[in-house]
Every structure is written in C-alpha cells, then in structure tokens.
Amino acid sequence: MTFNAVGQKIPKKDAPLKVTGQALYIDDLELPGMLYGKILFSKYPHARILNIDTSKAERLPGVKAVVTAKDFPPNFRIGFMKDNPPLKGNKVLSTRDEIAAVCAISPEIAEEACELIDVDYEVLPGVFDPITAMREDAPILHEELGSNVLKLPWKLVCGDVEKGKSESKYIVEDTFTTQWVTHCCMATSGCIAHFDINNNLTLYSNTQIPSLAQNDFLEALNALGLKNRRVRIIQVTIGGAFGSKLDTYPYEYIAILLALKTRKPVKIVFSRDEEFFATSPRQCTITKISQGCTKEGKLTFREVEMILDNGAYTSWGATTPSVMMMPISSLYRVPNVKYEAKCVYTNNTYCQAMRGYGNPQATFAIESSLDHLAEVSGIDPYDLRMINANQPGEITPQGFKITTCGLKECLEEVAKRLNWREKRGKGGGKRGVGMASLIHVGGGARVYKSDGCGTIIKMDDFGKVDVFTGATDIGQGADTVIAQIVAEELGIPVEDVNVIHNDTDVCPWDVGVHASRTTFVAGNSALYAARKIKARLTEIVSKILEIPQEDVEIRNGIAFSKSDPQKSIPVARAIRRAHFTTGGSMLMAEHFYDPNNENLGKDFKGNLSTAYTYGTHGVEVEVDTETGKVKILKYVAAHDIGRAINPLLLEGQIEGGALMGIGFALSERLIYQNGYLKNGNFLDYKILTVRDAVPVETVIIETDEKEGPYGAKGIGEPGLVPSAPAIANAIYDAIGVRIKDLPITPEKILKALKEKAGTGNKA
Amino acid sequence: MKKFDYHIPKSLEEALSLFKSLENAKYIAGGTDVLVNIKRKKESPSHLISLRNIDSLKVVEKKDGLKIGSCLIHQELLKIEEIRTYYSALYDALTKLGSKQIRNVATIGGNICNAAPSADTACPLLVLDAQVVIFGEKGTRMVPIDDFFEGPGTVAKEESEIVTSFELPSFPKYTGSAYIKHTRREAMDLAMVSAASRITFAAEDQSLLRDFLSSKGVEELDKELKNYPLFVKEARIALGVVAPRPFRAKKAESCLEGKFLNEETLREACEKAAEEAQPRDTIRGEAWYRREMVKVLTKRTILLSVKRAIEMCS
Secondary structure, X not given: OOOOOOOOOOOOOOHHHHHOOOOOOHHHOOOOOOEEEEEEEOOOOOEEEEEXXXXXXXXXXXXXXXXXXXXXXXXXXXXXXXXXXXXXXOEEOOOOOEEEEEEEOOHHHHHHHHHOOEEEEEEOOOOOOHHHHOOOOOOOOOHHHOOOEOOOOEEEEEOOHHHHHHOOOEEEEEEEEEOOOOOOOOOOOEEEEEXXXXXXXXXXXXXXXXXXXXXXXXXXXXXXXXXXXXXXXXXXXXXXXOOOOOOOOHHHHHHHHHXXXXXXXXXXXXXXXHHHHOOOOOOOEEEEEEEEEOOOOOEEEEEEEEEEEEEOOOOHHHHHHHHHHHHHHHOOOOOEEEEEEEEEEOOOOOOOOOOOOOHHHHHHHHHHHHHHHHHHHOOOHHHHHHHHOOOOOXXXXXXXXXXXXXXXXXXXXXXXXXXXXXXXXXXXXXXXXXXXXXXXXXXXXXXXXXXXXXXXEEEOOOOOEEEEEOOOOOOOOHHHHHHHHHHHHHOOOHHHEEEEOOEOOOOOOEOOOOOOOHHHHHHHHHHHHHHHHHHHHHHHHHHHHOOOHHHEEEEOOEEEEOOOOOOEEEHHHHHHXXXXXXXXXXXXXXXXXXXXXXXXXXXXXXXXXXXXXXXXXXXXXXXXXXXXXEEEEEEEEEEEOOOOOOHHHHHHHHHHHHHHHHHHHHOOOOOEEOOEEOOOOOOOOOOOOOOOOOOOEEEEEOOOOOOOHHHOOOOOOHHHOOHHHHHHHHHHHHHOOOOOEOOOOHHHHHHHHHHHHOOOOOO | OOOOEEEOOOOHHHHXXXXXXXXXXXXXXXXXXXXXXXXXXXXOOOEEEEOOOOHHHHOEEOOOOEEEEOOOEXXXXXXXXXXXXXXXXXXXXXXXXXXXXXXXXXXXXXXXXXXXXXXXXXXXXXXXXXXXXEEEOOEEEEEEHHHHEXXXXXXXXXXXXXXXXXXXXXXXXXXXXXXXXEOOOOOOOOOOEEEEEEEEEOHHHHHHHHHHHHHOOOOOHHHHHHHOOEEEEEEEEEEEOOOOOOEEOHHHHHHHOOOEEOHHHHHHHHHHHHHHOOOOOEOOEOHHHXXXXXXXXXXXXXXXXXXXXXHHXX
C-alpha cells in the first residue's frame, strides 16, 4: 500500500508558533477585568485547623475576595474517591493542602494578601511512609474511613501460582522500590475561570480531559447552587501534561469559586515552586516479586505484591495498579500470575497519573527480576526473553487478545544493534549491556464507561477541511497526525486540513488524552468521519463527471476518473457546484468511534485494549567504579507501533520517552522529608538537560494493526517504560551489582561496589 | 518579587557614591545569584546598583601574568587564549559553570563575591594564587584570594567596596593546573564536590618531562610515575563544597610540595585532602560519599595537572 500523507515526516503543525513565541499559554492570556488568584497552602503536613483569620488580607487594597472552606458547600469533595475538599476547613493532611485563597488586581497583591492570613494550627503527628501508615498505632488521616489503606481491592489471579512454583526449576525473589518523580511540564498548571451573565462557566484550561472536566465542574456548579448551567472548556496551548492534567484539582475549583464571588475572570497560574510541591507526582512503590522458570527457561509463574504511597488524597493515580496488572500478567508468556496491591494514605503529596501510568514501576521490577532469573538459570537474558516472547494471536492470562505483536523483532533488533553476543559479560568490569521490554495498550483502554472519541468534519467552498475532534493536543501531535489521516483519506494536501481540538462548545466528546490512545481512537474517529464525507464527495463528482462513483479517485485535491483520468475536476469546484445550486448542500459528516475493547471485570480480566504495543530498549553503559557514575554509551529503542503515521513525531515520542526514562532510572527524584519537599526546583530536581541527553537510536517495527487507522497503534507512553530496567541490567552486566532502588545514583553504586568488595560501607 | 530601584553608574566612583547615599543598596553584576535571592526572599534590597556599564571592570591585561576585570562574563573569559593555555584550571571551571545561557550573563566577580562553597571559579583562583583587587573609599587594595573567602556568602570586603579585578601571576612553563567538578548532571548543576590543583615542577626536570612524553605518553601517567622521579616544586590543591568556604587543602599540598611525585605521595595527598574536608550530609549529597570523592577528584585533578605540565614542555 502506498500513501501520500501517511508516513510523511511532517513537523508538528504548531511548532513554528511555539518556537517563535506566538503560541498562547494560560500565562499569556489576559481577559478584561481579570483578577489574579493565589492559594495559601498549609504550613504543616498534618494538623488541625483551629482558626483562620482573613481580616487583614481582606483589608489590603486591591484584594477583591478571600475564600476559605466555608465558602464551599459543606461536604463538597473532589477526586476519584471524593476524599478531597478543595479548601480544607478542619484538618490539613499534607503541606500542599489548600487553606484559603485570595484574588486581587495584581499577582503581587494576591501574594501579599496570602501572607496576611493567620492560621492557628494544632500540629498532629504525621505518617510519611506507607509501611508505617499501615501499623495499628499509626495516625489515621481520614478518620471517617477508619484505616489508611484505601478500599481499592487490587487483586489479579490467573492460573495457579503454587502449581507454577512446583513446576519451577529456578525461582528468584527480589524487592524493588521506586521514587516520586514529577512531570516537569514546561508550562505550569493554571486556569482562568469566568462566568457570563447567566452564570454559565467558561474555563480556560490546560486539561487533558476536557469532557470529563466539564462533567466535574458541572457537578461543582450544582453543589454551588447553580443548577442546569453550561460549562465550556477552552484549552489553550498546553505546555506539556504527561498525565498531570488527567484530573481536576483544587486550584481549578478555587478559581471557579473566586470568579463566582467577584463576577470577574480569575486566573490562577502556579509558580514553578508551586508546580513542584502542589502537583501530583508518580507514585512511589515497594514491589516484592518472584518468578520462576523451568530448566529450559519457560516461565512458570509470576507473583507480585505491591504497596503504593497514595499520599493524602486520592486521584485517578490510585488506579495505576490496574495498568500494572498488564505487564505483570502479559509481558512475556507466563501461565500463572498473582498480583496484589495496596494504596496507602500518608501525609505526603498525593499522587497522580504520569506517562506509563504505573507501567514503568511494574516493568522495573519484572525486567530486573527476569535478568536475575536468567543468571540463576544460566540462560542468557536475551535468550530467556526470546523463549518467552509474546506472539501474535495469543490470549494472555488476563484475557488480552494479542493481535499484532512485534516483540521478537524488537528483541532481535536490539540484540543486533547492541552487538549483544560479543558484548554481554565482556565489559572488563566497567562496561555492560542490558535490555528490557514492554507491553502497553496500543488500541485505547476502556477505563471509563466509554473509550470513544467524536469527530465532526466539514469541507468549505475552497476544498479546505475543518476537523472538529474531541482529541486533545498536549504536545504529542494530535493536531498533525489527525490532519494526515484525514488528508490521506480525502486525497487532499495535509496543509488543507485544519484540526480544531480545544473547545467543548464545538468539539465532540472524548474520554481524554491518556493510555496512548489518541492516534488510535481519535485517528479512527477522524478516519471514519472522513470516509463518510468522501462518500458524499465522490457521489457529487460522479454526477458531475458522469462516471460511476467507484471510478472516482481524489488525489492532491483533484477528483478524476480512474479509468479515464482526462475526466477531472478540482474538489473545490465540485463542492461549489453542490453548494450553489437549487436545494444545495454542504459537505459535513460526523463519527463517534468507540473501540471494541472491554472494561476489566471484577476479577480484573478482560480485553482492555483493542491492540497492544510492544518494545524493547537496549543500553550499553560504562560505570566509573571510583565515582559510581554511569555513562550511557548507546541507547537503542525498538518499538512495534503498527504503522508510523508520522515518523518524525513518532521518533520524538520515543526519544522524549527514553530521556524521561533515563531520568527516572538515574537521577530524578522528589525528596520529601517528613512531608516537606526539599528539592522543589530545577537545580536540585535532576531532570536531564540537553547536555545529558544521549542519542536514542529508534527502530520502528511496523506490524500493520488491522483495527488501527492505516495500521497504527499508540506510542505516547511506551518510550519510557523499559528504560530503568534496561539500564539497571546493563549496570549489573558491567559491575556485578544490582541496584533495586531507583534512582540508581552514584552513591548507591559506590556503596554496593564497596559491599561487594568487602571493604565495608562508610555510610 | 519585591520592587527595587535600579541604578546604572558609569564609573567606580559614581557606583561607590550611589551606594553610600542610598538606603539598603546592593551591587549587582550578572544578577544570576542576586535576582534569584530576591525572588526567593532571601534578601530584599531597595536599590540595585549595576556594575555592568563600568568599563574599567572589563579590562584584560596580559603583562606579567593576567589581569581580568571582575565584570567580564564567563563566556567572554572563555575566549581569552591565555586562560586556556596557562590557567587551565580556570578554563575548566568556565566551561562547567551553569549553562551557556548563565555564562552569557554571569560574571566572574559575581561568582567570587557570592562566595558559595560550590563557586566554580573559586578553587581555580585559589590554586592559581590570584590576588583580588578591591576598590573602596580608601582607594585600591589587594587581597590574596585565600584570605578573601571567609564563609558561605561572606568575603573580606566592606559592603560598599567593589571587586574590580583578579590578578594571576605568571607561572613557569613546566606548570599544569586542572579543575574537576563532580555533578549529577552535565549542565545547570552545582558541584557535589569540586577540586582544583596546580603542579609546578622544577626547572631542571624539563628534559625529564619531555622524555616522559616521548617514551610513554601521558595516558599511562599514574602507572609510569615510579619510573620518572619528578620533583614537585610547588603544589596547590583546593576543594569546593566540602567546607563552609572553598579552601586550600594545605596538608595535602605539603605531601607533594618539595617531594618527588609518586604513587605513595599522591595517595598521601589524597588521604590528607579527605581528612581536611568537612563534608556534610545534605539533599545534594551524602558526607561519606563526598569524602570519598575528595580522594578521587584530588587524584584525578593532580594527574591532569601533571599531564598538562608535561604537555606544556613538549
């Protein structure tokens, strides 16, 4: 099959706007009469609020409103478990708890006013790790719940793990831990709330979930006594999200409340400090894993127990164990699987979705453990992976129907490009190679009642197309990829397709940009809508050219007869003929695409996604054994993505993912001490800089997924999933020590080397 | 950010009299530290007096050593060939400070007067025996840089005084210096530990140095030391981050100075340097690790200095 628009390396449509500074972010947006909101956060991680005195703040000239918990209806709660009041009135449970908020005519006055609010606290003992939080004598955060363990029964059982153990010749057991890492979006969180004269709300937002956010805010308006109103979400240019904007947050409800009180637009934008401490990071995990294999290396079982630090409140992030089940049950063929996870409240920051949604934490444990198993069984880690690699057509223990699967090809490519056979185990105590693979949803993921996305499409008199999609562009390239799919289907140039993706008043419903689903789901939705409009168009052309409809072909904006290409008409002219005639018509179509995947059942089984994506990363490292520093010499990332709609953006996703993964593996962590964030700035939070970036050799394996738009599967998240275990495995190959606790810092390596050498550790 | 008035004097005298006449004033050069501190509410001056438009603070004089103006930005200093050739430790530091964007505004005078224990140019200036030239009401005075640093953020100058330049002596050809910054990242990072050294060999060893280079090359330096009895005439070792101020590890220096450089004296120097260090546990690094790194960096920086000295003689 040959393509015109699909497969083209087209730069992202809004890239020129971004690099020339013309793209408008929340921070750039000013509305007439707009006020600036600021939130007062808690001074303590756990305390009772005895009194809040806002009188001094209210008297400060320029202050237009001050709000506290009493301004929200009693018992108004937000979040996945409805455990989070947007403003806290009785108790604070973390240092990011919102106590009061002000809005004023300038950000400086708002900030000064916040400092004038006096809060009397009764400090309570806090609990800062999930193990302590589960003890009987631990302080209970949410007293009404009676326990710090969330009532979310994450448990998956497939086959019989005990039987699997009895069939094992080799068994390994290890415990792995991962840290808090944060998204580090270039643009910080923020919104502008604005009510019209009829109390309809417009929220300028950088949310990833416009339709679900609309639903959340409608609920809030209801609670505030504003029944039967409208909520319009307008998304500005979103400067990165990575899962951080996959929920609605207290600051948004506070902005809405302030706007309602003042009848003015109210903007709240986080400072970088606030972005670090008041947004939700990836959850840290403690994972006990054991797996076994036969003498020949066939995996027999995998058993995983996990504890997650939920933080003080519950967002969608508490559902990450449902995604962790995916690699635990279905990465490689393993017949017997058992997985249990507990999410535990602590007085730390509450956690949320972050690219990979739990998969990186789980895969770190699985793939590190697999290398351990390889060592114990004496089988080369690459061979062990090939023996157990997933294959097309299989149904995994969790019930995933694997359609296309390029895992073996990915493994082979990585081994070849790393020169695996020559290098493995031969690095002279300094150099080593390692690999790790991934499975992820690649055809949507039904985590909500619908996994759908709507598209409305119209063609104008000049042959240009407007596509109104439910999809959100958070920088990943939905604007460009959807244009390419529509252009391909209609036979018109990509630049003639305008994608509108930022306004709930005009764009149809979509569940949100998550689960690497946009190219697949929004792409299919756009494709089918384009197909409908194309049917109309070819019908019009067939009448004008007096040829059968099946004979009509459109290329580069010209419609012609396949059998007699002399007969042709520009598409624009054909449309005008249909438009400017008696009983004329316009070309418009719509489609709502909801993939044929399934919600997981009560047993957490079912075909979660319509297609699954695979990949393998391979790394060669050099370890400085005197300092413990790790240098990445080579990084190969092979991914089965079905079809590359836009190889340029695809490589960008993989490279960006891998760099995020390397940071997760080696340097990034939020340091919390007793509930306080200690490194909330870019100097001390060690995200990689461009000077640290290593070239990522991307390998694209096209398996042509039947259900995907032109064969494509999702790729938003996979790029960072296997980075950490691949690096950890390479380090082990180099120096013979396995670091089971992320990030793998020079200190941990040096300490482990000293312990191995028996020279003791001085820590 | 708290508001302040901004003044742009054209001469040292004007700057000084502004400082004297204004309440709660502070000098500012590149602003990469001062403005961050103001934003973080660590200080709140009412007046900032910019030193950036005073031409005399941007001098470069290449006579009997090198004199560099305090308001030269790091990226400009990188272009001075003499620094690269004769004051390599400083050159190393200039390439490692912040990022190119920072180096394009931050000045060397600012880096020194901010007096962070991790200041990148501090250790190199310490091993290069720099003199700090200071202008004030009583005229101009010189202070050896080793006496200039007093503690974290404090230096031996009146608030009204202005550091105008740094004077570096000229060293014999058979001299090498180096600076190593140990970081978690390649840019935009503070050192966990930093070390600089300078080694000046004896004049009579010049031919030996040449032989060394022609026979083995410098790659195998540490292994070959025992075959080449190189006499160290002068040794300087300075450490950053592992004390309240950047400092010279003088006991470590004395392990080398006036002695032959060999595996044993080198190891002693590294051990001594680690003893002299007073590292702390912070979120940026653990004390035990920092102490270990003092040993490693001291060794590496000395070997790099030796290598450069040898190369200078070739």
